[in-house]
Amino acid sequence: MLGLDATLASVLVDRYAVNAARVRELALPLTNDQFWRKPFPYGNSFGHLVLHLTGNLNYYIGAQIAKTGYVRDRPREFNDPNPPAKEEALKRFDNAVAMVERTIRAQSANDWSAEYSGAGTNAQTRLDIVVVCAAHMQHHIGQMIYLNYQWKTTAGSI
Numbered sequence: 754m755l756g757l758d759a760t761l762a763s764v765l766v767d768r769y770a771v772n773a774a775r776v777r778e779l780a781l782p783l784t785n786d787q788f789w790r791k792p793f794p795y796g797n798s799f800g801h802l803v804l805h806l807t808g809n810l811n812y813y814i815g816a817q818i819a820k821t822g823y824v825r826d827r828p829r830e831f832n833d834p835n836p837p838a839k840e841e842a843l844k845r846f847d848n849a850v851a852m853v854e855r856t857i858r859a860q861s862a863n864d865w866s867a868e869y870s871g872a873g874t875n876a877q878t879r880l881d882i883v884v885v886c887a888a889h890m891q892h893h894i895g896q897m898i899y900l901n902y903q904w905k906t907t908a909g910s911i
Contacts, residue, residue: 756862758861762860765884765887769850769853769857769887770850770854772891776803776806776897777847779897779901780803780839783799783904785838788803788839788842789801792900792903792907793903797896798900799897799900799901800839801831801836802896802900803843804829804833804836804842805830805893806889806893807830807849808825809886810886811823811852813882813886814852814853814886815852815853817882818869819856821852827873853886865878865879866878869881869882
């Protein structure tokens with residue numbers, strides 16, 4: 754039987770893996786143009802949400818816990834005038850998720866309750882921010898689902 758820290762790590766890694774697989778599944782039918790273009794005059798494109806999730810994970814978990822040295826440019830996540838190709842953006846996202854999974858696995862039982870601070874969050878422990886980031890991914894996956902629905906509706910199908 755696994756201890757609580759190993760169970761916690763397993764559950765969290767699985768959640769991030771499931772979330773990442775869902776993002777990939779939703780991105781698959783989109784062309785590069787659909788990935789980056791907004792189907793509405795407001796909101797974000799699917800691709801910019803991917804950049805945002807990548808930046809979020811790289812900053813809150815990478816820079817603050819794993820000490821990767823990542824420097825975030827949050828505004829650019831939403832308005833990069835020269836974004837990478839769809840597959841490159843997804844590769845960067847996959848790399849961020851892999852880093853999160855490695856970081857989760859590296860935490861000891863005591864690490865989870867270690868004090869945490871990061872700009873733009875009130876998370877107070879490492880466990881708190883890892884859960885907040887997973888929930889944040891779920892939120893944006895919901896938006897991605899809606900964006901895909903809109904592309905299917907306006908184009909007949911993707």
